[in-house]
Amino acid sequence: MDRQELEKKILELVAVSYKKDPDELSLETSFKKDLQGASVQMVALVAEIENETDACITLQDAAACETIADLVDVVEQEL
């Protein structure tokens, strides 16, 4: 999976986990400011990432991401 495919996949998974329209999201979307999700949504997202990309990331690493682009970086490092 190249970087572009991974970005597209992560955006899709964020949209599913946070119940957002994919068109509302970009790589610059901030988890805290824009999505304001509960930890349970981040757990759902980590599980989806494991299912769909084979990257096993920790919740702590995911929760530390400011933006979706940061999360793509974390997942890319695990692949």
Add this chain to the structure above:
Amino acid sequence: MNILDTIYAKAKENPQKVAFPEAANEKMMQAAYEAGRDGYIFPVLVGNAEELRALAAERGYDPAVFTFVDLGDEEYKTKIITAYVAREDTRLKEKALARRMQDPLYYAMAMQKVGEVAVTFAGIDNTTGDVLLAGQMMIGLKPDISTVSSIGLCDIPGFEGSEGSLLAIGDSAVCTNPNPEQLADIGISACETVESLLGWEPRCAFVCYSTLGSGQGELIDKVTEAVKIAQEKRPDLAIDGEFQFDAAISPAVAAKKVKRESKVAGRANVVIWPDLNVGNVAVKLIQQFGRADAYGPMLQGFNSVVCDCSRGAPVSEIKGNIIISAVRAAGMKK
């Protein structure tokens, strides 16, 4: 009969299977053994079965008390995975689940999710964060519950409340600064916890520094909003507020301050704090000045019972918490 004796008696009537993913730990194995030997639970040790059997023998425990589940038993693992992924309310798919199940904590929780055990008991080697994450990922939160939280059960000498010397309080340990929705969920979960553990009819008061509009400000607004949300979500439960603490638990004070009908005012058996600052200070006050025993924290909000024990806890406390968890699990099955 004190409250622990009552809970212990309930456990013996209907012993549950409890999984121990940290059974190699000496204190954990001893607590599991004693709880099993005395007939409160059926302990299931999850890990390297050969190593666990050797440790049990070395420590002088009768192996017949335990069931051993070996992480390397591929046939059993496949059975668990198949049952787990077939459920609609699980997140992980086969491959990701198999990978997670290399960790005994996740293995045990997968067993719990598919009904092979009633509870997973951990927290002595894993951190609270590890247990909460595994619980959220493997067991999941109840539908309509947005946050993990906890309650404690206080046995306060000299207190003559609606449940004698007992009072359930929450959250004093987990959810730091709940928003109104989360605060509402803490109250709802607390009602379910006391129902399943103690068979109480919950009367749940949300407390702060105002009684029904006697004070004003944003700290109060959060609590009144939480009460409204909780009442709308669960009209079947007796949830009320906002009350000051004395108006919640003292009939005499409630008679003066609460001028409308309330099932809860003056006779609350569950008290919900507005945030963790209040909750933590309050439980310390109850312990220090009230000379109370505080049992817990009992985690709540999950689809089934998830436990986390303190790493510094002595064996007697771990055993008590194992038995409390087993009784909660039995109560939730009803």
